[in-house]
Each structure stands twice: as C-alpha cells, then as structure tokens.
Amino acid sequence: EVQLVESGGGLVKPGGSLRLSCAASGFTFSSYSMNWVRQAPGKGLEWVSSISSSSSYIYYADSVKGRFTISRDNAKNSLYLQMNSLRAEDTAVYYCAREDPVAGTIDYWGQGTLVTVSS
Amino acid sequence: SSELTQDPAVSVALGQTVRITCQGDSLRSYYASWYQQKPGQAPVLVIYGKNNRPSGIPDRFSGSSSGNTASLTITGAQAEDEADYYCNSRDSSGNRYVFGTGTKVTVL
Numbered sequence: 001e002v003q004l005v006e007s008g009g010g011l012v013k014p015g016g017s018l019r020l021s022c023a024a025s026g027f028t029f030s031s032y033s034m035n036w037v038r039q040a041p042g043k044g045l046e047w048v049s050s051i052s053s054s055s056s057y058i059y060y061a062d063s064v065k066g067r068f069t070i071s072r073d074n075a076k077n078s079l080y081l082q083m084n085s086l087r088a089e090d091t092a093v094y095y096c097a098r099e100d101p102v103a104g105t106i107d108y109w110g111q112g113t114l115v116t117v118s119s
Numbered sequence: 120s121s122e123l124t125q126d127p128a129v130s131v132a133l134g135q136t137v138r139i140t141c142q143g144d145s146l147r148s149y150y151a152s153w154y155q156q157k158p159g160q161a162p163v164l165v166i167y168g169k170n171n172r173p174s175g176i177p178d179r180f181s182g183s184s185s186g187n188t189a190s191l192t193i194t195g196a197q198a199e200d201e202a203d204y205y206c207n208s209r210d211s212s213g214n215r216y217v218f219g220t221g222t223k224v225t226v227l
Contacts, residue, residue: 035216045154045162045205047216059214095161103168105152105207106216109161 002026002108004096009113016086016117022079022096022110030054030074033099035106036081038092038115046092049081050099064090086117123151123206123219130225131196141189141206141219149209151189151219153182156203165204166191193224201226 008020022034036048049060049070058070069082079096093112100107123143131137141151150169154162164173166182179194189208193200206219 037216037218044221045156045207045218047207047218050216057214061215103152103171104150105164105167107164107167107173109163111161 002098004098004108004110006094006096006110006113009094009115011116011118012086013119014087014117017082017084018086018115020081020083020094020096020113020115024077024079024096024098027098029072029077032101033057034072034079035097035099036070036079037095037097037106037109038090039095039112040089040092043092048094051079083115086115088117091115091117123208123217125204125206125219125222127220128223128225130227131193132227133198134195136192136194137196137224139191139193139204139206139222139224141191142187143208143217143219144187145208145211145217146184146187146189148211149213150184151182151206151208153180153189153191154205154207155200156205157201162205196224196226198226200224 003025005023033052035050051058051070067085071080095112096110097106098108153166155165156162165176165180170182181192183190204222210217
C-alpha cells in the first residue's frame with residue numbers, strides 16, 4: 001500500500017523558516033517524481049514544486065521560487081521542502097504527492113501537514 | 120495562459136447526471152486529471168488521461184475532452200459523491216502542474 005506521511009508543519013513567524021518532510025513507503029520511491037501541493041484554508045489546490053526521480057529536474061511555482069527548495073533522499077525514501085522567508089500567504093496544508101510516470105499525473109497524496117505563518 | 124477555470128458550484132439530484140467542466144489553453148495539448156476532495160481529506164484521483172479510472176473508482180465517473188475544455192461526468196450521482204472536484208493539467212511549458220479553481224458538487 002502506498003503511504004506518504006508528511007511532518008514538520010507548525011506555527012512560524014513571518015520571515016521565518018520551516019522544513020517539511022515526507023516519508024514514503026509501499027512503492028519504489030527512487031523510481032518516481034514527487035511533488036508538493038498546498039491548500040490555503042478554505043481555498044483551492046496550488047502546485048508548489050516537483051522533483052524528478054534522480055533530482056535532475058526541479059521546478060517551482062512562481063509564488064515560491066527563490067524562497068523554497070525541494071530535495072529528496074532516495075536512500076531514506078524521503079522528500080523534503082525547505083521553506084525560507086515565509087509569508088502569511090504561505091499558510092496552508094502542504095501535501096506530498098507522487099507522480100505516476102505511466103499515468104503522467106499525480107496519483108497518490110499524503111494527508112498533509114499544516115503550516116501557519118503568523119506573528 | 121496557464122489557468123484552468125471551473126464553475127464554482129453545481130448541484131445534482133440523487134441518481135441523476137452532472138457534468139463538471141474545466142477550461143484552459145493548456146488542455147489543447149495535455150489531458151486533464153480530476154480529483155475528488157471531501158472535507159478534511161486529501162484529494163483522490165478519479166480520472167486521468169483520455170478517460171481512465173484508477174482501481175477502486177466507480178464507473179459512474181467518466182472523463183472527456185474537446186478543444187480547450189475537459190469534462191468530468193458523474194452518471195447516477197450518489198450521496199457520497201458530494202465533494203469538491205479539481206481538474207489538473209500541465210502548464211504550457213509542460214514542466215509545471217496547474218490546478219483548476221475547483222467545483223463544489225452538492226447532491227440533493
């Protein structure tokens with residue numbers, strides 16, 4: 001069974017930093033591209049970033065480019081999101097999501113971790 | 120443009136058919152995927168590609184596409200289908216994802 005478990009969320013002040021983690025199990029993590037997707041309270045889904053299986057290709061949404069860094073450790077079956085210079089508008093539930101190369105789309109999601117940016 | 124536009128809300132009588140649409144320029148080049156999200160839960164993939172359903176998704180869910188518009192149809196809507204639905208596709212570069220604005224489906 002595919003499992004994605006996010007951690008690292010919490011309350012942080014504007015301008016602060018936070019590192020999210022996603023522990024993957026139930027599939028060969030090193031064979032899949034991974035994504036972070038966020039959802040502000042009461043709002044829709046927003047794609048944040050993606051990383052290819054070998055970390056060769058990394059992409060960011062314009063809203064986080066230069067502030068967030070995605071990375072992965074295939075030996076630890078883990079995905080990360082380093083978030084710096086956090087703003088109030090970054091407040092959201094952050095989901096870790098797997099991309100199926102055959103389907104060409106995001107197919108599994110974690111349960112999410114809440115990040116609140118507030119003074 | 121990399122935006123995907125959906126109607127904010129639709130309602131359907133129990134057992135009837137409802138179609139949810141998603142419009143965007145990138146849909147001329149890329150298929151849409153559709154996700155169902157219930158309150159407090161993570162999204163679940165219901166349709167991807169031309170018209171493919173992941174294992175466990177009922178066959179009352181189907182997808183179609185024409186020009187810049189993708190559609191998700193629920194034929195014989197059930198009470199448990201009440202949820203928010205989001206379309207998703209690639210942007211014009213093909214490197215990034217973009218999500219639709221979301222449609223709240225109410226089953227009456």
